[in-house]
Amino acid sequence: MYATCLYCKTNLGANEAVETFPIGRRLAFDSAKGRLWVVCHLCERWNLTPIETRWEAVETCERLFRDAKQRFNTENIGLAHLDEGLDLVRIGKPLLPEFAAWRYGDQFGQRRKRTVILTSALGAAAAALAVGSVPLTVLALGAVGAFRAAEAVAQRVKETKLVARVPRSDGETLTVLGGHLPLAQIKTDLGGRTGWQLELTHLDGTDRMGGDHAMNAIALIMPSINGTGATARRVSRAIKRLEVHADPVGYMRSIAAISSHYTRPGDRGSLTSLPVDMRMAVEMAANEENERYILAGEIGLLEMAWEEAEEIAAIADDLTVSPEIVRQLDQLKAKRPSDSGVDRS
Numbered sequence: 001m002y003a004t005c006l007y008c009k010t011n012l013g014a015n016e017a018v019e020t021f022p023i024g025r026r027l028a029f030d031s032a033k034g035r036l037w038v039v040c041h042l043c044e045r046w047n048l049t050p051i052e053t054r055w056e057a058v059e060t061c062e063r064l065f066r067d068a069k070q071r072f073n074t075e076n077i078g079l080a081h082l083d084e085g086l087d088l089v090r091i092g093k094p095l096l097p098e099f100a101a102w103r104y105g106d107q108f109g110q111r112r113k114r115t116v117i118l119t120s121a122l123g124a125a126a127a128a129l130a131v132g133s134v135p136l137t138v139l140a141l142g143a144v145g146a147f148r149a150a151e152a153v154a155q156r157v158k159e160t161k162l163v164a165r166v167p168r169s170d171g172e173t174l175t176v177l178g179g180h181l182p183l184a185q186i187k188t189d190l191g192g193r194t195g196w197q198l199e200l201t202h203l204d205g206t207d208r209m210g211g212d213h214a215m216n217a218i219a220l221i222m223p224s225i226n227g228t229g230a231t232a233r234r235v236s237r238a239i240k241r242l243e244v245h246a247d248p249v250g251y252m253r254s255i256a257a258i259s260s261h262y263t264r265p266g267d268r269g270s271l272t273s274l275p276v277d278m279r280m281a282v283e284m285a286a287n288e289e290n291e292r293y294i295l296a297g298e299i300g301l302l303e304m305a306w307e308e309a310e311e312i313a314a315i316a317d318d319l320t321v322s323p324e325i326v327r328q329l330d331q332l333k334a335k336r337p338s339d340s341g342v343d344r345s
Helices: 056-066 096-130 137-162 178-183 211-225 234-241 248-262 275-318 323-335
Strands: 028-032 036-040 046-048 071-073 077-079 087-091 162-167 174-178 185-188 195-202 205-209
Touching: 028 056, 036 275, 046 275, 056 077, 056 087, 071 211, 071 275, 077 275, 137 178, 162 178, 162 211, 174 178, 174 211, 174 275, 178 195, 178 211, 185 248, 185 323, 195 248, 205 211, 205 248, 205 323, 211 234, 211 248, 211 275, 234 248, 234 275, 248 275
Parallel strands: 028 087
Antiparallel strands: 028 036, 036 046, 071 077, 077 087, 162 174, 185 195, 195 205
16 A cells, blocks of 8 residues: 555655554545545545555444544535544545434533532532431421522522623624523524524623524523533434434524424523423534534535545546455445434433
8 A cells, every 4th residue: 555645745644543554644435435545634635545455444434433522524524533643534424413422412411410419419418507406397397498598599609600701793792691591592583694593681781693603602601501411312302303404504493483382481482491402402503503614614625625536536446346346345335334323312
């Protein structure tokens, strides 16, 4: 196997993540077609690897990509950054459901554990305050009163706590406290570019924002709204809600349209009044869209490079392929895991 770029003759570098193919710091692969490229870090051209060197390497790349927690997918391209310093570019159907289960399942699970620990600690502290040489009934009443007092203090702290400093389109920064969160609401915006907007209350009043600024604001405030976390089953339900929409923007539009149906008496259809799985899906959607925006330029360039490289690869493989290679390729396809994701609930 060559170790220098076929186009600019630069050394392609090395990696320790793919033992059967230790060449290159960015590998692109297509499991369905059995393609493997080494992407040159200097000229960014895709170097097609010889067919006989691909089989185990493609399988390893697929497994490493699926296990990666830092990855982003579009309709045709996936990009993952491994801790070992290797970048993987995956061609094919996106793996968002499985990715979300790995990434957000951990996040919401950790929040839930912290909530359980904090609640238990509050109960123990309240009981300790009420302990003394008093009758059992008085002790019980005292414990209840102490617990309610502790809850009131905790609620006050929560309402006055700084949640986020949200940048506005004009460069100003909005200060959002915990007490402002019950007033945050996603609303329909028929005249806007995306069809929805965020109504956000803060120290200086209330603002309406749309587009990227609204997505950023939602990503900043939702961790506090979803601060109690959730079970793996609820995370799975949230992922399924996202799956039925083409993109995060479409999901936000759906939330704007239906949020009024999930209100409690006295509220205004706020984000805090939505069912837990819908709130979690809102946070996931905002994070995914913000990361897509950050990586959009790189992903776009990768897609263009892939289209050119695939044309060359198709011609090259057709010229060299033999019946035995076709048989091995069919076996590789059959062994490839399902793209439908894994339900980890």
